[in-house]
Amino acid sequence: MSDLRELYQEVILDHHKRPRNFGPLPEANHHAEGHNPLCGDRLAVHLDVEDGVIRGVAFEGAGCAISRASASLMTDAVKGKSVAEAERLFEEFRQMVTSGVDQAVEESLGKLTVFCGVREFPSRVKCASLSWHTLHAALESKDTAVSTE
Amino acid sequence: MSAVEQVSRSVRRAFDVEAVRRDFPILHQQIHGKPLVYLDNAATAQKPRAVIDAISNYYLSDNANIHRGVHSLSERATAAYEGAREAVRRFLNAAESREIVFVRGTTEAVNLVAHSYAQPALKPDDEIVVSVMEHHSNFVPWKMACEATGARLRVVPITDAGELRMDEYERLLGDRTRLVALGHVSNALGTINSAAEIVRLAHARGIPVLLDGAQAVPHMAVDVRALDCDFYAFSGHKLFGPTGIGVLYGKAALMDRMPPWQGGGDMISSVTLEEVRYNTLPAKFEAGTPDIAGAIGLAAAIEYLNGLDRVAAAAHEAALTRYVEERLSGFPDVTLFGRAPAKAGIVSFVMSSAHPHDIGTVLDQEGVAIRTGHHCCQPLMHRLGVPATARASFAFYNTREDVDRFVDALARVREMFG
Numbered sequence: 367m368s369d370l371r372e373l374y375q376e377v378i379l380d381h382h383k384r385p386r387n388f389g390p391l392p393e394a395n396h397h398a399e400g401h402n403p404l405c406g407d408r409l410a411v412h413l414d415v416e417d418g419v420i421r422g423v424a425f426e427g428a429g430c431a432i433s434r435a436s437a438s439l440m441t442d443a444v445k446g447k448s449v450a451e452a453e454r455l456f457e458e459f460r461q462m463v464t465s466g467v468d469q470a471v472e473e474s475l476g477k478l479t480v481f482c483g484v485r486e487f488p489s490r491v492k493c494a495s496l497s498w499h500t501l502h503a504a505l506e507s508k509d510t511a512v513s514t515e
Numbered sequence: 516m517s518a519v520e521q522v523s524r525s526v527r528r529a530f531d532v533e534a535v536r537r538d539f540p541i542l543h544q545q546i547h548g549k550p551l552v553y554l555d556n557a558a559t560a561q562k563p564r565a566v567i568d569a570i571s572n573y574y575l576s577d578n579a580n581i582h583r584g585v586h587s588l589s590e591r592a593t594a595a596y597e598g599a600r601e602a603v604r605r606f607l608n609a610a611e612s613r614e615i616v617f618v619r620g621t622t623e624a625v626n627l628v629a630h631s632y633a634q635p636a637l638k639p640d641d642e643i644v645v646s647v648m649e650h651h652s653n654f655v656p657w658k659m660a661c662e663a664t665g666a667r668l669r670v671v672p673i674t675d676a677g678e679l680r681m682d683e684y685e686r687l688l689g690d691r692t693r694l695v696a697l698g699h700v701s702n703a704l705g706t707i708n709s710a711a712e713i714v715r716l717a718h719a720r721g722i723p724v725l726l727d728g729a730q731a732v733p734h735m736a737v738d739v740r741a742l743d744c745d746f747y748a749f750s751g752h753k754l755f756g757p758t759g760i761g762v763l764y765g766k767a768a769l770m771d772r773m774p775p776w777q778g779g780g781d782m783i784s785s786v787t788l789e790e791v792r793y794n795t796l797p798a799k800f801e802a803g804t805p806d807i808a809g810a811i812g813l814a815a816a817i818e819y820l821n822g823l824d825r826v827a828a829a830a831h832e833a834a835l836t837r838y839v840e841e842r843l844s845g846f847p848d849v850t851l852f853g854r855a856p857a858k859a860g861i862v863s864f865v866m867s868s869a870h871p872h873d874i875g876t877v878l879d880q881e882g883v884a885i886r887t888g889h890h891c892c893q894p895l896m897h898r899l900g901v902p903a904t905a906r907a908s909f910a911f912y913n914t915r916e917d918v919d920r921f922v923d924a925l926a927r928v929r930e931m932f933g
Binding site: 373379404407408428487 | 547869870871872873876877880888893902903931
């Protein structure tokens with residue numbers, strides 16, 4: 367059961383039950399939809415980007431605890447950040463849940479390190495990264511839906 | 516006690532699940548420190564030692580390419596491969612062994628019929644009848660054939676209990692219907708469709724029927740002549756045999772007239788620079804070196820099943836399914852899908868507190884293997900109004916203790932997410 371607690375840390379369960387920044391964002395000027403065909407999860411990320419800074423961010427959709435909590439924590443993490451900083455976080459997050467990162471990067475990821483346990487569950491890596499891939503697509507304002515496949 | 520009761524009692528006594536479990540080496544292992552409970556049988560079934568040994572012995576002592584070999588090994592391999600075809604013929608009670616075509620699996624069998632039977636015959640506005648509960652393998656090939664020809668798919672709806680709407684099915688059969696393609700047993704709901712009735716209604720209008728038997732053959736005896744279906748498809752790996760081998764049964768009168776599927780060795784009778792003459796059944800549809808070891812492994816699986824009391828095995832599975840449904844019905848946060856009175860050992864469900872994916876991960880930590888997702892049935896998931904379900908599927912080697920472990924693990928899910 368200890369492994370499971372590594373995956374489903376309290377912070378994750380909390381964000382799953384009470385997701386932050388969940389819902390539409392009327393002032394948004396960037397959107398993207400993400401889809402994980404493995405589990406049928408779909409989510410949408412809305413961004414309000416002005417002068418290269420993410421002023422507002424929200425997400426909608428249904429998914430498992432990991433994907434929902436990841437989206438929720440992501441919105442908290444990128445709000446107020448520059449586009450370049452958000453892209454850097456995306457890169458670091460992806461590294462953390464696939465190959466792992468050193469301590470300096472861990473510090474920069476802050477709260478997002480609650481997802482480091484995901485690495486031990488290869489089938490769930492896509493759940494954790496779906497929202498980030500969708501954010502990336504929204505920043506590039508690709509109008510097409512992204513998929514984890 | 517009536518004679519029927521006596522028979523059913525003795526049958527129930529005859530099925531010794533502990534003895535059967537000893538035949539499946541893989542079941543005896545620990546996952547995350549707990550004994551494995553394997554409830555993903557609808558995805559693929561485990562293999563008895565007899566199957567593993569048959570494949571291993573073939574490679575240890577008989578391996579050679581089949582047909583046209585004049586040396587002893589080739590003759591032995593050919594005899595074993597053609598013997599496997601005869602074993603499948605008897606298993607399905609087909610009239611002739613040339614009606615048995617070895618393919619990679621159910622998917623390839625359906626694609627073969629879509630390519631060589633449906634596509635050449637379809638004209639714009641012709642129709643193929645499928646249902647909303649089909650596996651993608653019995654849906655997408657027909658969709659592709661329709662797109663190539665301008666024909667249309669007609670889709671039989673289901674009831675809320677997960678049964679085919681037979682009234683709608685009958686209504687959809689019309690002058691333009693060229694083929695009916697339906698699952699015998701639903702992989703996501705467990706529903707056992709009324710195959711004989713499906714065939715009877717179609718044949719009354721001169722329409723041929725393909726049955727996708729992938730989920731049926733592991734649970735029940737199938738007699739293609741009694742069903743009178745025109746095509747029947749199944750996969751070896753769901754029948755306790757190896758992956759990579761499957762079967763297409765087709766009535767010789769239909770398959771004789773169908774053009775070949777893939778070109779290559781073995782499917783020809785003569786080749787010159789000017790002309791190719793095709794071989795007869797079944798070689799016409801078996802281009803290239805087939806999965807010889809797979810066919811031999813499949814025959815070993817059939818032989819193993821023939822050695823079991825399949826009526827008793829089915830009764831054991833039915834009792835397990837009733838037991839799991841009974842235990843789950845006590846959980847207010849669990850919704851079961853597929854409540855058809857006639858169903859195989861498949862239990863599909865969602866929990867209000869947890870996504871199927873999270874259920875699957877927690878159960879795995881408890882040593883319990885189930886499947887989560889859309890089960891390659893996205894149209895059905897839309898119909899049920901869920902993105903995914905969790906599915907426990909049973910085989911005759913599962914026990915009541917497996918059910919208890921599974922239900923106890925669901926309690927852990929509730930503890931965590933509830």
